[in-house]
Amino acid sequence: MSDEAKECRLAANDLFKRGLISMALDKYTECIDLLIKNLTSAQQGDNNSGSINNDIACCYANRSLANMKLEMYGSALTDASKAIEYDPTYIKGYYRRAAAYMALGKHKLALDDLRKIAATAENDKFVHSKIKACEKIIHQIRFEKAISVDSRNSRPLAYTIDCDSLAVEGSYRGPHLDESGKVTLDFIHELINHYKEQKILHKKYALKILCNVYDLFAKSPTLIDLTVPSDGKITICGDIHGQFYDLLHIFELNGLPSETNPYLFNGDVVDRGSWSIECILLLLSFKLLYPNHFYITRGNHEAHSINQIYGFQGECRVKYSQTMYELFTEVFQVLPLAYCINERVLVMHGGLFSSDDVTLDDIRKIDRNRQPPDEGLMCELLWSDPMPQDGRAMSKRGIAIQFGPDVTEKFCQRNNLDYIIRSHEAKTLGYERAHNNRCITIFSAPNYCDSMGNDGAFIRLSGSDLSNPEFVQFQASPHPDLKPMAYANPVML
Incomplete structure (x- = not known):
């Protein structure tokens, strides 16, 4: 050499x-x-x-x-x-x-x-x-x-599990749902403190949250149209990836979700980080508390084939059971795939498509209640990435596509959009503007996997000025001594 x-x-x-x-x-x-x-x-x-x-x-x-x-x-x-x-x-x-x-x-x-x-x-x-x-x-x-059986011919676990029959042991000292089994703000405050102490929510309440939120998401469309009033705002977060203490830092910086402080979490809540259970159950609790002011997109890591490898299945089995994991899988399958804000901004986890003919109505028609396929609109929504040059190319990920500025421009023009917001990629600053500001990436897991050294970021969008998103950057928070991928499949080399 x-x-x-x-x-x-x-x-x-x-x-x-x-x-x-x-x-x-x-x-x-x-x-x-x-x-x-x-x-x-x-x-x-x-x-x-x-x-x-x-x-x-x-x-x-x-x-x-x-x-x-x-x-x-x-x-x-x-x-x-x-x-x-x-x-x-x-x-x-x-x-x-x-x-x-x-x-x-x-x-x-x-x-x-x-x-x-x-x-x-x-x-x-x-x-x-x-x-x-x-x-x-x-x-x-x-x-x-x-x-395997076709899910359309079998009743979801969320509709068959009898949560009320489960006993809560007298020794349990964690948060309780109210007498009617509903999430309250007091419950969420107690849950956050419970998780900070590295304790687990009782399985009865975890199951109850999943069963209730399944029904809520199952009744939602694949693409949800959101209205942010001129005097209102919405905060959009990217990948969290089980980094619970960084999730709490977002809430410290920007306030807890509420009817006047709505949030949209844009997929990949779980996997890699070793507190995925804590992240997803907290976010699902907020969804139940504020169903019309709190939103979650499905990411490529809300999928069984990925969860098998990158830790979420293993974490579920350690902290709860295989049945709990299967119920999470059902919930992931009914998460919406995209949101359109004030008919001007489309939010999805991955990116755009291998055809210029795709419309918002095409996205609305996607049958999402399944595991993601290896090609097609659903696959590309979850997996595609932008690239700097015009045109399309094979993805470096080995699935879906890369799309250029011309593709973004045509898609936005065809659908009367100002720009798209996506996540899916770690960025040094926590965000990136690309494609003449028509394609924004937001990533909210700082120092990703304790090794990337990147900032995290989130977006504040004002209903009166969607054309000027505000980017808030933040750095990683200290966390207990547990490495990322602690529950990942041991075959990962």
Whole structure:
């Protein structure tokens, strides 16, 4: 490796360690380009190029990990495959590719790569534990398919669970719903304090909240039209990802939700952070207390295939039960997919579409009460991302699309919108204006996963001046000593 390439790789590794992942990714790209030039020179000079191939493989594997951190799983998969192409004996390349396959739900392909590693490292207990975890997921998926029934032919759990028959033990010292089983403001204050003490809400009340809120969401349309009066406002938050103490900080900065202080949380409330239960149950409680002034969008992480991997299912099982998780899954399936504010601003979690013909009525007609498909309008609403250049491209995530300024402009013109607000991507400042201010990203999980170093942000929108959103930035709050992904599936590498 040349001195220039060596310095470049060291700089990339340092940026990665400091949590500057996007900058590290660019530096790894620079290093790969330098190494490929070195390789070409070595081949022309008839020198041994084996060590350079290994160096290139190493950089591709490192860039694959950086892409994983940025949730660009499609790019992570491509880089891992490149690492293997340059050095088929490079074990870390297979690890990285297996992780990317798992993130994309391609469990059998991940298992194939893990078994290739095991074939060369028979006594590696780590890889054998990953193989067992991967096999368990595959068996679970087969079992679920074997026993699955069309949800339209079966009564939802929310309508069959008898919450009132559950006893509350005398030793329980947490918050109680009122005598009629309803959420009150006193209950919410007690719940926040209870959660600050790292205690769990009694399962009777958790089940009651889920059953009641299921019915509320199930009666809502897929796209909800919101009216913010000229003398009113609404606060829009992006991804929370189980970062409960940062969620509380938002309420400290902006006040608790109320009829005069409405909120919209734009998806990805759960997964990755290790207090997802606390986040979602608190937000659902606010929805029950203020049904016409508190709103939640479905994100790509409100999905079973993702919750299996990134921690929410595991957290539910530890804190409650598999039945509780299944009830959460039902609730996630009836969350609205989009909101339109004063007929001028569309809010969705991911982004726009692979066709220019999509209208708001098309979104309204989406059958959302299901697990997200791998393509189509629902998939793109949950997964798509903006890009700086015009046109459309395959997503670096490996699902849905990237869309350019021209796509946003046409969509807004076709639907008489001023701009769109979406979330889905960590941003250094907590927000980003793009596409001539027609596409705004808002992200509310500061120092994402305790490693990204980003600010969080939320938007204040005034009904009298929607054209001038106010961005409020904030930094991460201290939290108890529990790492992100504490409940994630152990197959995540």
